Amino acid sequence: MSDEAGVLALFAKLAEAWNRGDGAAYGQCFTDDATYVAWVGTIYRGAADIGRSHQVLFDTFLKDTKLTTEGAVDVRFYGEDTAVLTTRGDVGKKPSKGAKVQTFTLVRQNGEWKIAAFQNTKRHSLLERISFRFQPGIRPAA
Template identity: 25%
Template sequence: MDFYSPDQSSSTDENRVLALYQKVIEGWNKREADLMSEPFAPDGEMIGFDGTQFTGKTEIQKHLQEVFAHHPTPSYVTKIRSIRRLSHGAMILRALAGMIPAGKAELKPELNAHHSFVVVRIEEVWQVVLFQNTPAQFHGRPELVQQFTNELKTML
């Protein structure tokens, strides 16, 4: 899977934010709860596709262990839309996300989502404070679902 690559003018901070996001996505795709939860701040939050909220690295990690133990999770395909600074010590990454169900080769448009990924620098270490996975279902607008899916297909 290809990921957004900051160009040479990109900041070191952008690269760090991107690396954290990639680690979270890699953790999901490898079904490794420890890897996925590691970048979160102790009080970081994760809001799942269904709206369920988890607070704290430990709660996130425990939830992911349960998910990976009991469900054949689909793999993410992502495309970075932007990485920008909110303040000196805070940044946001926005991405498109699609999923390929286990044993399949194609994206499942019903699982398309927008990712919002907020990180802050705590004692000189960038940590995830919010990872929100919002459905991109575009009710009544199938052309937008297709456009979104087609954009993600370029990342395969």
């Protein structure tokens, strides 16, 4: 399996765990010392805390939600054992595509890709369009 395929397989595993509402499996996608920043700004540390807190969320506020994604926007490698994955997606009972942007920093440990850091940001596409209209120079090149 190529490095990119391995990274994308981990992302698929993460999404499958979310869609099953399986906090333990979700947490297993992260390193023991991972940092997880939720879109509301909450910071979780470590696979165990990420899995535990997500199980509570899956049992309550996020019960029966699905993670949808536009897929990988970008995968970049920084050496043999480090990658950065950027995605667009959303969660909900009827999530919209692209409502949030996620950045994953991944490391390979014992031959297996794990998420070491995660940042989730709510996307404000209307504000983006307005900003780009009035200041075209801030539009990303890619």
